[in-house]
Amino acid sequence: MKDITSLDCIVHTVETKGIKVFGMQKCGTGTLTEYIKDDARIEFGHHGTFIDRTISDKSVLKFYDSSVRSAIDRAGVFRRQYKLDNEKVNVAMVRNPFDLLASFYFHGRNGSNNIGGAYGDSRSSSPGFKKFIRSFETPSSKFHFIAFHLGAFYPYYAVGGCGDGQFMPDYACKLEHLDTIIEHLGVWDQAKAEHAAEGLLSHNSTRPSPNIDMYDDHMVATVNKFFGYELEFFGYNIEGSTDDRICISKSEIPNLEESRINFFTKIARGE
Numbered sequence: 371m372k373d374i375t376s377l378d379c380i381v382h383t384v385e386t387k388g389i390k391v392f393g394m395q396k397c398g399t400g401t402l403t404e405y406i407k408d409d410a411r412i413e414f415g416h417h418g419t420f421i422d423r424t425i426s427d428k429s430v431l432k433f434y435d436s437s438v439r440s441a442i443d444r445a446g447v448f449r450r451q452y453k454l455d456n457e458k459v460n461v462a463m464v465r466n467p468f469d470l471l472a473s474f475y476f477h478g479r480n481g482s483n484n485i486g487g488a489y490g491d492s493r494s495s496s497p498g499f500k501k502f503i504r505s506f507e508t509p510s511s512k513f514h515f516i517a518f519h520l521g522a523f524y525p526y527y528a529v530g531g532c533g534d535g536q537f538m539p540d541y542a543c544k545l546e547h548l549d550t551i552i553e554h555l556g557v558w559d560q561a562k563a564e565h566a567a568e569g570l571l572s573h574n575s576t577r578p579s580p581n582i583d584m585y586d587d588h589m590v591a592t593v594n595k596f597f598g599y600e601l602e603f604f605g606y607n608i609e610g611s612t613d614d615r616i617c618i619s620k621s622e623i624p625n626l627e628e629s630r631i632n633f634f635t636k637i638a639r640g641e
Contacts, residue, residue, distance in 0.1 A: 376541060376617035377554050383459040384411050384555065390458045393417060394525045395482050396473040397463040398545040405552050412555070418452045419525040420538050452525065454538060461617070462539040466546065466606040467522040467597045468581045468590075475499050503589045506596040520626070520634040522600045527626055530635055535625035542604065542623065547616040582608060599626070 380389065391406070392415040393399025399414065406412040454460050465473075473482075475498070480487035489498040489505075506518075520529065528536050543551055585593070590608050594601065603623055605613040 373614045373616060376615070376619055377543075377551065380459055380461065380541060380543075380617060381554055381556075388412065388458040389555075390415055390455045390460050392452050392460065392462040392526065392539055394463070394523070396470055396477065397465045398548050399463055401548065402463065402552070406555070409555075413455070413458065415452055417525070420452050420527055421524075421529045452538065459541065460539040461541045461543050462523070462526045462537075463545055463548075464523050464526075464542045464604055464618075465544070466581075466610060467600050468585065468593055468606070468608050470522055471503065471593065472499070472581055472584055475502055499584065500586070500589060503585070503592055506592050520630065522597050523604075524634075529626075529631055535628065535631050537620055537623040537625075540620050542618045542620075544604070544611065544616060544618070546611055550616055599624075599630075 383389065388411045390413045391399065391402060393402070394417055399417070403414045406414065475481045475486050475489070477486075485502060486498060489502045518524070520527065523542070526537055526539055526542070528534055528538055585608060593608075601607060604618060605611055605615055
């Protein structure tokens, strides 16, 4: 039985205040946006971060390959910041870290932000994907996707300022229950679903197989160790969800460990 208590609370708030959805890459925000774009009660916050601007754009950008750095800079990725709306319920989308990492790597031809291209053949689970996962064993300032140092859901945390390490949105909604969320919000109908599906064809992944077949025991242990916080508190493991929660209240999500924040800010600032 799915736990829809928190979801009912969100729906009730939507009727009076509206809802603001925060999204990050590969957490279903493209799909959600297609479904809710005609609903005046719901606002999509786009991709961004709660990271304090004292962590400069350039210091983070320098960790990316030169081939994608200029494109990221032009797009202003690190200049887009989330802003909570006190008049609405603020919701963030999250996804099983095992699934999220695979989706990042196998997105399109070269992976999101060229992750696949940086580690080898993005259309094969070996050796590139394995190299990517094992890079978490020895994180350093040369790590290809530096933001993952902070955590799988790094955009949703305040870092470098007031409320350091806090999960900022009111709720985290699990992507695995997106159909239930959309249906509960009352924005689902067959015509809109078919239109959204057509518009999302460009998001098709090239991942070769299910998660359980893509991770060997060593890779599973690596993800379990590095993303233990996310797996424990958001309820995931290699097989999927470990609980029936659809949405998780901010009050249930502990702050990030200070050591993780300090490590991230140190290397992001080039110290």
